[in-house]
Amino acid sequence: xxxxxxxxxxxxxxxxxxxxxxxxxxxxxxxxxxxxxxxxxxxxxxxxxxxxxxxxxxxxxxxxxxxxxxxxxxxxxxxxxxxxxxxxxxxxxxxxxxxxxxxxxxxxxxxxxxxxxxxxxxxxxxxxxxxxxxxxxxxxxxxxxxxxxxxxxxxxxxxxxxxxxxxxxxxxxxxxxxxxxxxxxxxxxxxxxxxxxxxxxxxxxxxxxxxxxxxxxxxxxxxxxxxxxxxxxxxxxxxxxxxxxxxxxxxxxxxxxxxxxxxxxxxxxxxxxxxxxxxxxxxxxxxxxxxxxxxxxxxxxxxxxxxxxxxxxxxxxxxxxxxxxxxxxxxxxxxxxxxxxxxxxxxxxxxxxxxxxxxxxxxxxxxxxxxxxxxxxxxxxxxxxxxxxxxxxx
Amino acid sequence: xxxxxxxxxxxxxxxxxxxxxxxxxxxxxxxxxxxxxxxxxxxxxxxxxxxxxxxxxxxxxxxxxxxxxxxxxxxxxxxxxxxxxxxxxxxxxxxxxxxxxxxxxxxxxxxxxxxxxxxxxxxxxxxxxxxxxxxxxxxxxxxxxxxxxxxxxxxxxxxxxxxxxxxxxxxxxxxxxxxxxxxxxxxxxxxxxxxxxxxxxxxxxxxxxxxxxxxxxxxxxxxxxxxxxxxxxxxxxxxxxxxxxxxxxxxxxxxxxxxxxxxxxxxxxxxxxxxxxxxxxxxxxxxxxxxxxxxxxxxxxxxxxxxxxxxxxxxxxxxxxxxxxxxxxxxxxxxxxxxxxxxxxxxxxxxxxxxxxxxxxxxxxxxxxxxxxxxxxxxxxxxxxxxxxxxxxx
Numbered sequence: 001x002x003x004x005x006x007x008x009x010x011x012x013x014x015x016x017x018x019x020x021x022x023x024x025x026x027x028x029x030x031x032x033x034x035x036x037x038x039x040x041x042x043x044x045x046x047x048x049x050x051x052x053x054x055x056x057x058x059x060x061x062x063x064x065x066x067x068x069x070x071x072x073x074x075x076x077x078x079x080x081x082x083x084x085x086x087x088x089x090x091x092x093x094x095x096x097x098x099x100x101x102x103x104x105x106x107x108x109x110x111x112x113x114x115x116x117x118x119x120x121x122x123x124x125x126x127x128x129x130x131x132x133x134x135x136x137x138x139x140x141x142x143x144x145x146x147x148x149x150x151x152x153x154x155x156x157x158x159x160x161x162x163x164x165x166x167x168x169x170x171x172x173x174x175x176x177x178x179x180x181x182x183x184x185x186x187x188x189x190x191x192x193x194x195x196x197x198x199x200x201x202x203x204x205x206x207x208x209x210x211x212x213x214x215x216x217x218x219x220x221x222x223x224x225x226x227x228x229x230x231x232x233x234x235x236x237x238x239x240x241x242x243x244x245x246x247x248x249x250x251x252x253x254x255x256x257x258x259x260x261x262x263x264x265x266x267x268x269x270x271x272x273x274x275x276x277x278x279x280x281x282x283x284x285x286x287x288x289x290x291x292x293x294x295x296x297x298x299x300x301x302x303x304x305x306x307x308x309x310x311x312x313x314x315x316x317x318x319x320x321x322x323x324x325x326x327x328x329x330x331x332x333x334x335x336x337x338x339x340x341x342x343x344x345x346x347x348x349x350x351x352x353x354x355x356x357x358x359x360x361x362x363x364x365x366x367x368x369x370x371x372x373x374x375x376x377x378x379x380x381x382x383x384x385x386x387x388x389x390x391x392x393x394x
Numbered sequence: 395x396x397x398x399x400x401x402x403x404x405x406x407x408x409x410x411x412x413x414x415x416x417x418x419x420x421x422x423x424x425x426x427x428x429x430x431x432x433x434x435x436x437x438x439x440x441x442x443x444x445x446x447x448x449x450x451x452x453x454x455x456x457x458x459x460x461x462x463x464x465x466x467x468x469x470x471x472x473x474x475x476x477x478x479x480x481x482x483x484x485x486x487x488x489x490x491x492x493x494x495x496x497x498x499x500x501x502x503x504x505x506x507x508x509x510x511x512x513x514x515x516x517x518x519x520x521x522x523x524x525x526x527x528x529x530x531x532x533x534x535x536x537x538x539x540x541x542x543x544x545x546x547x548x549x550x551x552x553x554x555x556x557x558x559x560x561x562x563x564x565x566x567x568x569x570x571x572x573x574x575x576x577x578x579x580x581x582x583x584x585x586x587x588x589x590x591x592x593x594x595x596x597x598x599x600x601x602x603x604x605x606x607x608x609x610x611x612x613x614x615x616x617x618x619x620x621x622x623x624x625x626x627x628x629x630x631x632x633x634x635x636x637x638x639x640x641x642x643x644x645x646x647x648x649x650x651x652x653x654x655x656x657x658x659x660x661x662x663x664x665x666x667x668x669x670x671x672x673x674x675x676x677x678x679x680x681x682x683x684x685x686x687x688x689x690x691x692x693x694x695x696x697x698x699x700x701x702x703x704x705x706x707x708x709x710x711x712x713x714x715x716x717x718x719x720x721x722x723x724x725x726x727x728x729x730x731x732x733x734x735x736x737x738x739x740x741x742x743x744x745x746x747x748x749x750x751x752x753x754x755x756x757x758x759x760x761x762x763x764x765x766x767x768x769x770x771x772x773x774x775x776x777x778x779x780x781x782x783x784x785x786x787x788x
Binding site: 002004006007008012015054061221231239 | 454628
């Protein structure tokens with residue numbers, strides 16, 4: 001492919017994403033929903049103007065990394081420390097309820113499987129796919145609503161980060177029982193080392209940035225070096241520690257969130273994000289969808305899979321929030337905010353395929369879950385917040 | 395390659411490009427020189443940390459498109475119309491002097507070739523490679539010096555645009571004699587149709603943008619739709635009319651340069667450009683370089699090729715400028731500004747290779763020309779402008 005060919009895809013995606021984003025807002029839905037629909041429409045599923053390519057996948061990856069970096073930058077560190085223990089509890093129940101219900105769903109469809117049998121692991125694996133929340137859609141929706149810095153927003157983001165880590169540990173355990181290459185113990189050790197290095201290294205780097213910022217405030221070098229740091233930490237997290245790159249990006253943002261120039265950095269990153277990378281990321285979710293392989297049994301399973309996956313997060317995370325004395329309305333928001341799934345679910349499914357725990361047909365269920373949760377979550381969140389506003393207005 | 399792998403390359407390139415950019419400025423050279431050196435350093439030639447990949451090539455392409463779009467947006471349309479005829483003359487001499495001197499150089503090395511012989515076409519082809527100016531480096535240097543909107547700046551940019559078109563027509567003629575697939579007449583017709591469509595379509599689109607801008611001033615949709623338009627026109631130019639995508643991007647910028655929000659669009663595009671795409675474009679020139687295939691004869695030819703190619707543009711364009719009553723100092727600036735070569739020279743060489751007019755060894759000469767002209771031009775331009783300032787100060 002000639003390099004200039006990508007310009008066509010970019011032109012189509014950013015134009016339609018903006019157009020449907022504006023349409024979505026006119027229909028009182030968040031813009032991201034419109035952007036996903038735009039991807040669905042121009043993708044192979046409907047019009048076929050743009051197809052998935054390595055380039056779009058890579059641009060989308062940069063898009064989600066930038067998004068999480070921004071969230072990190074906007075973090076109120078004090079609020080994060082305060083919500084930390086609660087987020088841990090929410091993340092744990094948010095992993096184990098879907099894990100259990102997913103396994104039950106599989107057994108409901110294909111018969112009970114005794115503990116330790118091949119079928120048992122397949123059932124557990126279906127649950128494992130459901131565990132990892134992908135917070136990016138929720139984050140974008142909360143940003144649009146201006147609620148990302150609230151207690152609920154911080155709780156969701158930190159719970160989703162912890163949930164990612166737990167999800168990856170569970171994945172490694174499940175696969176560990178099938179293949180001898182994987183060492184569940186190693187994963188835990190690696191994770192601990194990563195967070196240790198990130199915290200210690202982060203504190204040192206923060207001092208360096210502070211000096212740089214003090215000497216050259218509001219110069220281009222500040223956001224550029226910050227961006228390079230974000231990319232580097234994302235890469236290192238995924239490559240050497242098996243932790244999602246978006247978690248690395250979020251932590252990079254947290255490291256820099258107390259700089260006096262953090263808003264300046266965020267503004268510069270945000271321009272690239274909303275002009276190009278953001279729309280590409282959201283549209284790429286729609287682009288991935290393809291309904292060709294669908295039949296009636298698979299369809300039934302997919303529908304149940306999506307429903308169980310969504311309810312499991314609402315129940316798991318919502319209950320934990322309620323226990324932690326959030327109001328019913330806030331607990332519901334946290335549950336709904338945690339129900340989005342994204343590329344991590346696809347990665348988990350991919351690993352299951354490689355380990356023989358899953359066949360390719362189930363990918364449809366995962367994609368539907370991503371698509372449906374990505375579209376439904378922002379709409380429901382907006383509705384829940386608008387109810388609050390109405391109540392406050394009365 | 396996993397999608398996250400690109401993050402490593404991005405982190406290394408944007409960090410080193412910024413670092414060497416700052417170093418270059420400390421040495422009184424323009425930042426772009428530092429960015430090219432950064433690419434050379436981290437590339438296969440020296441450290442080998444980053445290698446050329448499709449992704450980087452595509453990102454670099456977007457980078458150069460954004461750069462030319464910005465130049466178009468900054469254009470003073472009245473000044474352009476005023477300098478048009480002069481630019482045409484400069485472009486013509488800037489194509490034919492290198493064409494002739496390149497052919498003479500080849501014959502000097504490999505013996506005289508009679509008119510119409512195989513060797514004669516090879517000689518003419520060496521000249522053809524030298525014809526197309528790549529204005530992006532000059533543009534970046536003039537932007538840094540704050541001279542892009544001057545008469546000299548506008549003359550260089552419009553001459554380079556016309557020069558591109560003439561260069562492509564020459565290429566098609568030369569190849570047309572070798573292969574029966576190529577129709578030189580068609581190229582001229584296509585070029586005329588493109589500019590006709592661009593001017594008429596541009597006027598209509600300008601009205602639409604004007605209405606949009608009037609209704610929603612300073613909203614995100616303005617720069618986003620403008621960017622989509624720029625990508626679309628770049629793609630259409632290259633795909634359907636065989637005109638370089640950067641020319642399409644420049645024209646897209648000119649179409650929008652009279653909008654009241656043109657500065658707003660330019661600011662938003664500029665952030666993406668200097669944060670990510672610009673450094674990638676300049677570093678990618680350094681990345682492409684590889685000295686492995688070099689021997690002494692080729693080395694001698696390369697050196698002569700570079701010297702002739704640079705002098706030919708200074709002589710051709712400088713003389714034409716002098717004839718058009720520019721001062722000696724301005725004529726020299728125009729000659730130097732026009733001597734940069736870029737990816738168009740590589741594309742021309744590639745086409746010659748496919749047509750059997752060139753062997754792969756000569757690529758080294760082209761790359762050296764690109765590299766040397768990219769580094770030398772900004773330095774010489776800065777020197778010429780600083781001399782002016784000193785004179786004015788006396």
